[in-house]
Amino acid sequence: MVGGTVREVYVPPLAPPVHSGSLGDIPFTNAIEAPAEIVLSRKQPSGNWHDLTAAEFAVQVRAVAKGLIAYGLHPGERVAIMARTTYEWTLIDFAAWAAGLVTVPIYPTSSARQVQWILDDSGARACVVENVDETRLISGLRTQLSGLDHLWQFNTGAVSQLVAAGRDVPDTAVDERRAATGPYDLATLIYTSGTTGRPKGCALTHANFFAEVDNAVELLHPVFKSVSEEPASTLLFLPLSHVFGRMVAVGCLRARVRLGHAPSIRTDDLLADLAGFRPTFLLAIPYVLEKVYNTGRATAEKMGRASSFDRAARIARSYGEAIEAKEHGTGAGPGVALKAARKFYDPLVYRRIRAALGGKVRHVLSGGSPLGHRLAAFYTGAGIEIFEGYGLTESTAAATITPPLRPRIGTVGWPLPGSAVRIADDGEILLYGGHIFSGYWDAALGAARPVTDQGWLATGDLGSLDADGYLTITGRKKEIIVTTGGKNVAPAPLEDRLRSHPLVGQCMVIGDNRPYITALITLEPDGLAHWRQMHKKQDLLPQQLVRDELLLADIQRAVDDANELVSRAESIRRFALLPADFSVETGHLTPSLKLRRAAVARDFSEDIAGLYESR
Template identity: 85%
Template sequence: MLVEGVVREVSVPPLAPPVRTGSLGDIPFTNAAEAPHQTVLSRRQPSGAWRDITAAEFATEVRAVAKGLIAHGLEPGDRLAIMARTTYEWTLIDFAAWAAGLVTVPIYPTSSAHQAQWILQDSAARACVVETVDETRLISGVRTHLPALSHLWQFNTGAVAQLIDAGRDLPDEAVDARRAALAPAAVATLIYTSGTTGRPKGCVLTHANFFAEVDNAVELLHPVFRSVSDEPAATLLFLPLSHVFGRMVAVGCLRARVRLGHAPSIQTDEFLADLAGFRPTFLLAIPYVLEKVFNTGRATAEKMGRAASFDRAVRIARAYGEAVEAQEHGTGPGPGVALRAARKLYDPLVYRRIRSALGGKVRYAICGGSPLGRRLAAFYSGAGIEIFEGYGLTETTAAATVTPPLRPRIGTVGWPLPGSAVRIADDGEILLRGGHVFSGYWDAELGAARPATDQDGWLATGDLGALDADGYLAITGRKKEIIVTSGGKNVAPAPLEDRLRSHPLVGQCMVVGENRPYITALITLEPDGLSHWRQMTKKRDTPLTELVRDERLLADIQHAVDDANKLVSRAESIRRFAILPADFSEQTGHLTPSLKLRRALVVRDFAKEIDQLYESQ
């Protein structure tokens, strides 16, 4: 839809028919009936080896655990909370709960006692499964405030075996009856948005929401989920299953029978070992992971005295990726002979090493959470890893837009998910509509969802964006995060922050300037990048409190700021910055569990540093 020559609305027809019967709890049993011997999961063993699990084996275990949940007196519609890292057991309990007719409620394992209590209390959860004794103690400490909570189980002390044993005498038909009673419109999960202010709200997602999301995504991303080569599709999930993105991936992989593994830790050494052992063909990632792999490769090259060669390889990969993009859109001839030769030269020297760091077989990466940035997306494309960027919310069951295969537009988040629509409101706010849009926010008094869309089904996202002439969406900022300087200039902080965070030395950053004369930034240092910088500058022993005033470090960060400022006008540019001796983190309360800034808390806790940025020089 065009308004005064500007694209204001785009819709894409569905690629998959809507599901009219059944629930997510049927997926393991459908897989077992249609392809009993196909590998659908792999489970990491204590030795580090990966054991394959067939569709039949998974369905058997799901049924056994579901019987245990029923045997413990849990009724259809009861809420079961899961507080654990990304593990096989998380996915097993999720599908077993659905097979038993329950509603699952994720809790981040890093949540405080207060946060966990609120979610359990608001959802009136009757049962909770945790991973370790630490979470057991945390929940036990607030249990007097949770009258509805009847059961508390712990994975690493045998929760799965205990549930299987409890349901051993129940007939299989007990589970079949629960599954048969579920329809797509039934509630599947309550996912509490971490929120940047206030208490988390429970997003009510139905089985139909997940089917609309994953079925259309799988069909759209055919080369990713349904391998077109001899290499079976597989992915290693390291995103939190407490977050909607990770959850959608798990459901989508089981639905498409893609081999799925779980990586509970993203600590560099453990994560790289899991990638090397599992060897995925595609990854679902947030930009931070791809930035870290790139920056680690750059640091390694610098240590070997090959930084200049690495940088040249980066320029070639970016040029190649952009040339391929232009060719696919019919706006260019594609990579020329010289560019192809240069790329071939650097493939064994640089690009293959980058792919090896991701397990060696990765050819696709689906990236969401925040913009990856044009330069990094073009680099990975040129290095042999096709990037699909997406945009979505908990309220949209993850992706609302995604890059279409063979038609990338670097710097955008693609088209609407098939079967959905995107509209840009008069003030630039992104509105979304489709089968993946949630039922509403959980109302504890009603015991049901309170609708959050308008009468025509449009969801106001709070994000700002623009559609180009071909319907690709670009995210420009958050409606509530727009900074208005004392001179009346509106500044979107996201582009500046995203570009700064791509620098190896920058961990987190927050742009500041509300009702101030100019824009400034608070910057924290990335530990691995800082460690490498210390080695290269021979300043290993300088305390961090002194290092943040080091002239060379300040100059290096200034280069990053200057690079970010190229994105904006002079009035929007960062004039001054402060390097903080401590990082923003979830533990300090400055980041949400999904790594979004809690801006009001940062402003409060670093008011002195901010004021100093506006003192006379």
């Protein structure tokens, strides 16, 4: 503590460090210790889910690992995976590790230029893709990728092809590869999204994953180890190309939690998969939780019950805040009247929200961006405990996590057990622990180049620690806006609040070297469709919609609500409503849905200029 301000927090480990073995051992350890335990489920063409035991998964991992060996891949060589979130993705991942290889995820939405850079920079010798479009894309790059020797496609039998190739390879070949791989060997190269430049390969070791998942599993005991008779399970729908989804997949196999995969995040597809799988907990980004909430409210509005939903939401938030106060010893908890009101609205509203998530979900791990106090309190009051976290690819996902039974809504929790968080003099967040990566991949060296300072990683994010050690994210160091009046403004809080509105798709706050703050705002397709229906404006073209006075008034109310977070000097004075949403395809979002600010500023320069013209 410096001058009464907490500057550093350390949390002791809950799990011992791993001194031998690798992630490739996990399926085989599970098969020995609990061969009949269900560890995975695969969706069948019929829509039903087929369970796989630990013993069955280990057999498949070994068979595919033998195939990779048969194709001449040597320990330490890289295998790229370009596919949606599927069972085959996880199978190849663990098979590659069992064969002593290094996996390199590639988002299936990546451009040809990005794919070429990742394959070339990583020196990948093999690549597995999902479908014919990805095969064509990479085939067109083969002349520029001299090191890429093998290309397989999941939906034309890649797994069967590998299994067939490895039939004559002895089982001992896999055992020897596993025995030769240690915790400090490279496990994966995960390339950053590249919001400001070329993606960099984050070199994560097996030890990084063990430090992350072992401590997270022990901390989040109610999630991964299920304190009820219902076995813990989760449906993974976030990209396995992202470290967040990957960490949970590894954690589930490590903890022997039933894991399913959902390749599509289209609302109808995802809701159907959730209903069929019925998970007990979920890994989600705030966008998904916002979507469920907004869909619930839109449904209520269509039924003429919007005011009832809003009352229920207020009660849920009050209930969640009262629970939080009791757990911190600052309040008595929900009173009799609040309990009664919550009980009244449970079958009318809260049960419907839980049903949209499959019906059995009681815990959600939220990350990627701040969820926001109001939504976190609502879900707590609706019977779903939110564990919010913060982390980077460089920290193997979560660097901080909300501790069970000690939530502090609006923060991202305490440091991961066994790690520390420090706030630098300029407010930058620094991280330390076994989960911190070994450095960025250097193709010329064929190894990672360390970037930490005595083990501390400078994140580029800004934050503060409260007296109890909870971290609050306040912005991104490189994104701080400085107006011509000298006011420093962090755009993230304003953008996060605006994106939580059902009509808002994306938002970018502007104002660097300008006299005041403005924003570019896009419309959320589902929210807009509902608004059109409710206001009978289905016939308006996008260019007409962005000038519609009623719609502009609704967006202005959302802006006014966001402005309550900041001072007058930091508030959004004007905004431009754009007719098309930002997307990965247009180059305005990264594959992990972060804004490419430079690209947006370039492509919408005229709209931005118009915000600073005299009225």
